[in-house]
Amino acid sequence: MTLATPDKAFAGAAPVSAVPVSFENMLGWYGAGLSRRGIVLCGTLGYEQISAGRGWRHLAADLSAAGFPTLRFDYPGEGDSGEPNQSNVETMVRAIKSAVRFLRVQGGVDEVVLVGLRVGATLALLSAEEGGIDRLVLLAPFASGRAYLREMNIRAKTIDQLPDGRPFPQDPASPVFGGFRPAAGLLASLGQVDLAKLPPAPVPDVLILGADPAGLAGRLRAGGSHVTTGPFPGLAPFLSNALISEAPTEVFAQVIAFAKQGAAAPLGAPRLPAPATPITGPGFTETVIRFGENVGIVCAPEVPDPDKLPVLFLNSGVNPRSGYGRQTTELARSLAALGLKSLRMDLRGVGDSGDRPDGKPPLYSADALDEARAGIDRLDEGRGVVVTGNCSGAYFGFHLLCADPRVRTAVISNLYCFDWDPNTDLSAALKPSFRSPAAYASMLRQKGVWQRVLRGEVKVGAIASRLISIGLGRIGQMAAKVLHPFPSATSVAGRCAAFRKRGAKLVLIFSEGEAGIGEVAMHLGRSPARIAKRLGHPVILLPDTDHNMSTEGAQERMRQIIIDAISST
The missing domain is CATH 3.40.50.1820 (Alpha/Beta hydrolase fold, catalytic domain)
Structure with a gap:
């Protein structure tokens, strides 16, 4: 695994490539570091995490290369982790707390920084309610589970489509967001999360990048936290599609700089964790x-x-x-x-x-x-x-x-x-979204499509270009068969x-x-x-x-x- 250049402040030992680790039947990746301050990355869920995956991995590598023991992991029921006994917000929060314990024991760290992305930021804040977290990074957090579900429902209408352009057949009791089908218990418990109704988490230093939902920064300041806020440029390109995802380098640089603030001098050598159990x-x-x-x-x-x-x-x-x-x-x-x-x-x-x-x-x-x-x-x-x-x-x-x-x-x-x-x-x-001529014909028979054409919402020129390309290809194939009738x-x-x-x-x-x-x-x-x-x-x-x-x-x-x-x- 390629790592970034080690931070000069921690010169003297090369960073160790991330290794697979497991704890409480969850799979994670741990990058050792020389600092006594460790970092847990709390990813988002489903389609958004697939889109962010490679960039998230590189952020972890850069944090480890900067000297910080860093752990990223799959929540229960996500990625390659085991299935939870119950799928709900409490299970997710408990998973973050388990990751923190792993980092303290296996990484030997004294201080912990949580870095949460989107709904992962919301979960990170919930896990910090009991204290023990020294720094908290909230990247484009949601103030409530309802806000998250509402946005996912909106995005699903553009992400989840049949090949002919029809909407994905959704079951309101079991919605699908970009292939991600949240369990009923998780859906119900997310609907109950509202950070505005909870006491501010006792975290000394907080960095919020992106919109400040429901005045979250002010509430945290009122609770005694030192809060820094800023924009999140590049959020949409980061999360919209895994194939074209662009890591938000400016944002990640701020995360690394925030992690470095006030970090004590490095002690000892990097501690390697126990091998991952199955x-x-x-x-x-x-x-x-x-x-x-x-x-x-x-x-x-x-x-x-x-x-x-x-x-x-x-x-x-x-x-x-x-x-x-x-x-x-x-x-x-x-x-x-x-x-x-x-x-x-x-x-x-x-x-x-x-x-x-x-x-x-x-x-x-x-x-x-x-x-x-x-x-x-x-x-x-x-x-x-x-x-x-x-x-x-x-x-x-x-x-x-x-x-x-x-x-x-x-x-x-x-x-x-x-x-x-x-x-x-x-x-x-x-770009043509894998559609065939039959699919385009079906799409144009659908109610309301011609109104979209007249409004300019359907790119007729692009469709025509695609059909011409397919037609020319088929003409070429037919000509080849005439010249060479036997395969x-x-x-x-x-x-x-x-x-x-x-x-x-x-x-x-x-x-x-x-x-x-x-x-x-x-x-x-x-x-x-x-x-x-x-x-x-x-x-x-x-x-x-x-x-x-x-x-x-x-x-x-x-x-x-x-x-x-x-x-x-």
Whole structure:
């Protein structure tokens, strides 16, 4: 893991790379430091934390490099941590207090700084009510749980959409915010949080960056805290989308400077924590592994099924190994209950793995296939493996199936393309939101869309450009078929024939309306029957779900498809 240059005030010992730690069945990452002042990072939840993830990780590394023992962690029920007995605000607050205790015992610190982001800032303030916290950083906090839920509901309308542009089917009793489905107990308890009704936390020094909700700064000052306030430039780019997230460097510099204020001289050498114990739950045991610059979680079943092949989960875009809405973690654990071992890994540039030399995400990068093969090395026991992934993870899954004989089956969903031109501008290619011509046609049949067109809210020019691009591509494919009527060995159809010859299998799944459906038609046949003949089975279409397959029905269907594919391998 790459760390920033150590702070000169703590020269004399190089910072130690962050190591995985666990406490009370929660997974965290600890960076040792020389200071007796330690820092706990209290992240936000769900979609916002996925967007902030890489920047949050780098903030932790920079704080550790500046000399401060630093701990970041997944709340119970989030990321790779275990499930809580009860999912509510009290559980989250208790988790922060546990993190503070870990830092005091394992890091040997005398002072503790809490740094909270968004609703994590609200939780950090609640955890500081009993005292014992020396400094508190609140980054764009919410004054109440209702304010948080209200904003998430508003944002969900733009984040959670079906491929044809229709709103995500929401259940008011169980809403989804960017794939994140809060438990009923957490929703109810968040609705009861109101910082304006609570006594100010007894924290000597507080830094609030972002809007001051409900006069929070004044209340803290009235309680005796020294409060510094300021803006949070770059909040939206930081939290809006993981693929294009930009770390708020100015804000993070202020956080580090605040942490340094009044810090005592460093004492002794960095203290390394005890090795992480496994995360456990009903039917599974999980351990962190590191290989090369990659990080992964091996999910081992309590009772292995010797007839079932292990499963390698590949990142979807830049979503971390836990998956969009924590779907991958939950799927891996449900498979473990059936006796299946799995590895969910982060490619370089994603999650907790190292950075790529070019600083870019690994989407459609050919060199990332070598990292995925290294993941197969950790799973294969001589019988082969199953690989699965969504979107760019589907792309890698297809190429692994074609190139690595150890891959017996690939179960891939919402494949964008079979082959990627490295000269293509990735950001421009992904702007159309993965919509197909059929999806655009469906969108224009919806009530109210034409009013949006007339108001200029729908970019007709961009849609037309996208449709022309698709049409030209299909004309090119048709011309190629006329000139070369039989598929070559390097064509998609030729590669499918090759892996089928060795007994391997490809299962293609799409949300209805995905652009990749057109890619399949171009390469494997215009009719479902023709495609099914070349694959050995039909393409599976899932209705009424989004690109990330966040609906409960889609996730259960995916689980069953993987189980069926493994059983028939």
